[in-house]
Amino acid sequence: MNVNVFKIPQRSPDDLTGLETLIQQGTIDPATIVAIMGKTEGNGCVNDFTRGFAVQTLKFYLQAKTSIEQAKTVIYVMSGGTEGVLSPHLTVFTRENDSAEGDRRWGLVLGVHHTRNFLPNEIGTLTMIHVVAAGVKTAIAQAGLTPEHVHFVQIKCPLMTADRLDNSPIPDSYKSMAYSRAASALGVAVALGEIDPEHLTDADICHNYALYSSVASTSAGVELQNCEILVLGNARDSTSDFVIGHGVMQHALDIDAVKQAIASTGSPDRIINVFAKAEADPSGKILDRRHTMLDDSDISHTRMARAVVGAVVASVVQDPMVYVSGGSEHQGPAGGGPIAVIA
Structure with a gap:
């Protein structure tokens, strides 16, 4: 590939x-x-x-x-x-x-999958987790990867507008974004064996943040009703000139994790792009200092978190053209999030 x-x-x-x-x-x-x-x-x-x-x-x-x-x-x-x-x-x-004569090397490979459309009452539920998990496994197989060599799983997932909420247990459209991202991320964790699906319940979604994936990045949008899945990793039989590495930010100011993710590619001077998740720590604190992102009624906390993590990543790579997505429910530890680097 x-x-x-x-x-x-x-x-x-x-x-x-x-x-x-x-x-x-x-x-x-x-x-x-x-x-x-x-x-x-x-x-x-x-x-x-x-x-x-x-x-x-x-x-x-x-x-x-x-x-x-x-x-x-x-x-x-x-x-x-x-x-x-x-x-x-x-x-x-x-x-x-690849051609049969291609020069094989340890490099980037990918797999993709489109799930079926979800009913309103399936978004943010165990059903969504299981459907996404099956889709991630399909994409992994397509890429020729094993779970331990997966470095990033990007999912675009649906949300619900007000006219669809009548058939959903989720109370409002903004919260539907969080539940959709959360269920999609837990689907990745199940597919990669990061958590045991036997012990998962609907009550864990958006509540038990001890459960998470270290490589999932999920983003909700009104423009689709299914999940679109992109799996990225490294394989020995690639002919790509690119490689991917990843790390996990423990909090929004975790510069060390950014540097470690860059170093893991082996090509720190040849970065193509950085992909990170961002969220306002649900504890209300960052490094034991109180933050007010969750209390601001004028600006969504996801917007503030993107600005913070975007600045942190851009300051390290000296390039503001990086991909930072807000809302990291079950994507890395609470208040943090996965970060992947392609070089």
């Missing part, structure tokens, strides 16, 4: 000039695109339509370049919110089959 990764700046959610240039130059064959992750400049909350706008623009563009069927197979993960210094951009993943 030959995987390539391209980081492309954007002037707006519908700006594809950078992608178009790479395609015109022959650097990217649009038929080989399997996943696109993006940071868009909306609020990252329920009514952030920059995510759907970006996905719609990409789908129409790729349909014209390839086909409607091919464009539907791509994983689209748009994460809203570029608070602070975060800079809007796309990360494009391509995948090609």
